[in-house]
Amino acid sequence: MKKHKIAVGLALAAWMTAGISGTALAAGGWVQTDGNWKYTDSQGNYVTNRWEQSGGKYYYLGSDGNMVTNAWVDDLYYVGADGVMVTNSWLKMNTAADGKEVGWYYLTSSGKMKTDGWETINGREYAFDSDGRMRHGWYFDDEDIYYLGGEDDGAMKTGWRCLAYDEDDKPDDGDVSEQYSQAGDDARWFYFQTNGKAVHAEDGTYKRTTIDNKKYYFDEDGVMASGWVAAEDETESGDTTGISKFIYLGTENEGNMYQSTWVYLDEHPWTGDDEDEIEEGDDEDCPDEGESAWYYLENDGTPAYLPSTADSMSDATTKVGSNSYFFNEYGVMRTGLIKISVGDENLVGYFGEDSPYDSSPDSYMRTGRQTIYDDAGDRYTFYFSTSGSSKGAGYSGERDDYLYYEGCLVEAEDGQDYEAFIIDGKAYLVNESGRVQTSSKAYRCDGDYMYRISGGKLYYTDDDGEAEDEVTEGSALPEVVYHEEYDL
Template sequence: MKKRSLLILAISAVLTLGTGVSSSLAASGWSQMNGSWVYYDSNGSLITNEWRKGADDKWRYLDSSGYMAVNSWTGDGYYVDSNGVMAADKWLEIGENMNGVDYGEKHWYYFLSSGKVVTDTWKKINNKWYYFDTDGAMQTGWVDGDMYYCGDDGAAKTGWQKLPPPNDDYENDRISPGDEGDDGKYWYYFTSSTKKYVPDLSNGSEYGEKKIDSTYYCFDSTGAMQTGWVYVGDGSKEDGSILDCRFYGSDGKVKTGWYSAEPPSFLKGYEDEVEWFYFSKSGVPKAREADKNPTVSDLFKLNKKTYLFTELGNPAYGLQKVYTSGSDYTAYYFGTKAVSSMQTGKQKIEEGDGTVSTFYFSETGRGFTGVKDSYLYYMGKLQTAEEGTRYQVISIPSGSSYNNYLVNTSGKVVKSAKGVKDADGVKYTTNSGGIVQKIDEENVGNGHYKSPVEPYWTN
């Protein structure tokens, strides 16, 4: 009771200082009536529904009955505290809105220096942005078309935030398919202006990329960050190319360099459950364009090794048919699948038909054509006489004509021969290079005899 009396005395002091308080109803100014404060004008009439200042120069409101309002809205977007003072330049936590509707819980409101509550807008307060609804209540969570997110303190978020998606279906214990143990939340990125990043998908794609701190990330139409394989092209992903795919780690960062992963489930043709891929600095997989023959321009050098990538984005292996110019082609060898890089020199290779043959590849990797260490090769493959023939003439193309070499069943070129006979008794004469000069003592030109055997390609 003593404290209440002191409070009344204190309020009395700030209201009446210098106002000439009088018990006479005709006296103007502040006065007490029925335990509350009222205000009389110079005619002694009770003031209602108006603001008046106290001796402390602070505004107070007289309600429809003439009593000074406390802890209440004035009906025009203003609020008075327990001392009846108009709230200004401050936050207040209030249980009902300015229309007198009780929320059942308190909400925060911000009052300008004029005393007016902030409504239906953004307001920057102490370098932080806040959003207020039409009743002036500070908002939290997704606001303003789900393009901003305000934390529990009401301040709009910036940078990376892991949040429930902006819809009414979110459940705290939701598990996302494929993400066991996940809480159903997603990562979103908010710019320095506090606005959520959402990609421009006017090209028809379902996803878009953004470079953040020198790294690419991927987002869907709601701004949710993506992980794993994502098809960033337009049109149907099932009909798309690996070139239009990117792989994002669990941290959302696009993968670069070598990375082994399960292939994208929406593309078919992969051999294994896990495959190797190579991604550029911007995350584009290294791959050959679909329905295009591999060419020497597709060869890719990295760390002193040379690779050839398939249209699925995997490093090719085995014996590959590679075009050198126009319709011309030759063999390249990329080792076993565990190696998958270009090999040179003499190699024993299992061809596409399962046979094992001897090959020779130049330092550039091209299948050698011609005589190497006294043996004849074509597109890298050793050329031999058929079993039981002893010798055969094999015609190696040379421009518009042929070089006709005499080889034995081991593929060795018979040089400087004079009258050597094959199994049928046919005699051959060759020069020092092994090119046939005479057959059965008759001079021969550069016509065509037995065609060389091409490799059985892996591709």
């Protein structure tokens, strides 16, 4: 911005003096009296209270007939030290005078002071109040928010701006905020569109906008949101905690919505500003602030989570790349041997031994035959389905000549030789290694006849090994200590 310079117009004075003569006076023109310039009309009368054009410039003659200098005329025009009407120029009032407050004013091409609105000056946009003073700092125009720089700047700002901001002491109209290169405790990011208007939401909500192909959210004050934000008003079907309202927007200097990506965070939805939007669970479900956990953010930005509507392992897990992972109802990735109860059915899955809080856990869903140690330290063999919607779920029934129940290998007790078990209403006879017996014959347990297979059915026997009653009840199925259990 270039200040209007006030200086004595020596060239004008010389021109005026050279033009004075008796003839000129009679015909009307400039005269100097007691050091003051006056203008006479064709009758020789002094002109008062009006503008006169001379040499292509305008001058104002006051009520005493003297040419006015360094003053406002009619509160809308300004004449400089040479008396010439100022046009296309900035004027700064360093002290209040002539009804004008301290500040910058702009005189347009007509000489008239710009008031109450916007003006394009040298390719930049400026706003002026009803008194003609250039606005600066924050400008709140009804629902629109602008930032206009410092007192000697005033140009409308566009694009990203990191400005001083205190949530407990928000700026008022005209306040100037210090500009920063990074957000922090005392500064926040704002985005001003090409029309100068800050992107902002209605009260209590968030406004989403795409900038350079990234999605950002802004609150009602125009502050760029960061971290965990409850951006959605309603939860998804199957969400029992409120986690589907949330998205993650990175650090206070990022702000863009994370999509289709893993994040390892020590901040959580229930520890942030929108904690009231989620129903916090116990410590096992919901890590404390400062304790890191893994989340996977889906394509729409919401965390993957366990829906209450899941009725298969496919529904209960989330596929990322070529592997599937388990997340609890709060979106936190979990590991270990997990049981999910769906009505009368149990879905058992195994997601690695590492702690879910490790920075790089081995946590993908396992399939096929696996050796697993439960939370009590006992060693088990499991089999998990390898295809279909039940992929990764513990298998129940006979598989490759071995018997499994909810994935766990079913074996006869040591020293018993054989035991009968009932799974899904069918009787099976297995040995101590879990192998299913199918040969039609009598089977001894600890030296005595106990069972006979005949016609594909399993019977108890008499002392001679002859079939008696069909087996309808079996031994207790294996009990496993799961790392976590969920009821849907």
